[in-house]
Amino acid sequence: MTVRAPGKNALVFIAVTLLLDTIGFGLIIPVLPGLLEDITHQSVSRAAVYGGWLAFTYAVVQFFAAPILGGLSDRFGRRPVLLYAIGSLGIDYIVMGLAPSLGWLFFGRMISGAAGATFSPAYAYVADVTPPEKRAQSFGIIGAMFGMGFIAGPALGGLLGGFGTRAPFFVAAAVSLVNFIYGIFVLPESLPVERRRAFEWKRANPLGTLLQMRKHPVVLGLLTALFLYMVGHQVMPATWSFYTTYRFNWSTAVIGGSLALTGVMSALSQATVLRLLVPKLGERRSALLGMTVMLMGYIGYATAPTTWVMFAWLTTMFFAAIVMPVTNALMSHRIEPNAQGELQGAVASLYSLSAIVGPPLLSQLFGYFSSPAAPVHLPGAAFLASACLTVAAISVYAYATRESAPSEVEMAAA
Secondary structure (H helix, E strand, C coil): CCCCCCCCCHHHHHHHHHHHHHHHHHHCCCCHHHHHHHHHCCCHHHHHHHHHHHHHHHHHHHHHHHHHHHHHHHHHCHHHHHHHHHHHHHHHHHHHHHCCCHHHHHHHHHHHHHHCCCHHHHHHHHHHHCCHHHHHHHHHHHHHHHHHHHHHHHHHHHHHHHHCCCHHHHHHHHHHHHHHHHHHHHCCCCCCHHHCCCCCCCCCCHHHHHHHHHHCHHHHHHHHHHHHHHHHHCHHHHHHHHHHHHHHCCCHHHHHHHHHHHHHHHHHHHHHHHHHCHHHHCHHHHHHHHHHHHHHHHHHHHHCCCHHHHHHHHHHHHHHCCHHHHHHHHHHCCCCHHHHHHHHHHHHHHHHHHHHHHHHHHHHHHHHHCCCCCCCCCCCHHHHHHHHHHHHHHHHHHHHCCCCCCCHHHHHHC
């Protein structure tokens, strides 16, 4: 296949692709508690536990699929793998929208988990087309698209929820399939044939991928810190809808609006903080600042007495949103060009592993401490647990980067 080299609008192509993908994902979040209550005929506390296990199923499958997709993108290019992931998500939403039972919901999550979503090939694509010194900003643009998707997606999902708990799933399917068609016609390949590497099964699995990262001690340390941080951050998709419904009796529209606000904070962060703060503080200190602010946010969510205080604490996302793009930039500087897909496969695997561990743990903490059987009524327990995990992540991150190895940028300059 002839590779059509990406032009100056390559980042726009990938950004719009991820924007549409994130809108589709965000559409279903506000209605998931209601759908689970309808299907299982259980209380919101019990539905939260089922929601955690749905996320667990998705993550287990993705944990094994993500490094395979990363390796395949290093071998065959980013474009076909990315299109495969987007198309599979469309099928997943159709299955979940038609699901007559809880078993069908789990089957749908397995489909999308096998696709590995779009994270791995998308971030590898960005690394392909961006010089090392500009990757933090480029990853920030991608992060802004995620943020904008979470502005539009949950807000639309909350409104569409008025037409029934299944309506957003069919809209999400349509968005994903439009996204798929868009990619076929406008998304060029980013990885030239001469920069590809052979596919190896010993590297295309979670353990093999992570073992490859041992060659880069700073990267391995950052991945460890990122894993702890991501486990803690699973409290948002796993318990937010259930927690706010339980404590403040929020409607689907309010839940959608709150999640849209996190998207606004994220998008504003990418447009301002990455361009103004990161050049002054550096990537390391910027990431540590973002984690610290997120730590404060978790404590705020756990103790907020009213709705307006919850919304006020959501502003912490303004600084927390820089953690992922800045850390991705730090790691990408230290990885060879033909292994960027493998790196992003490792990141995606760890994210999946965090989603294996986080939702069941955090949703059950909420379910237990909000139930009548709890020895202490503490519905914010899940957020306090996330705060503890973030403290651990900050410690590991600071230690791993205390004496950073020379970056790709520094080596090129030398």
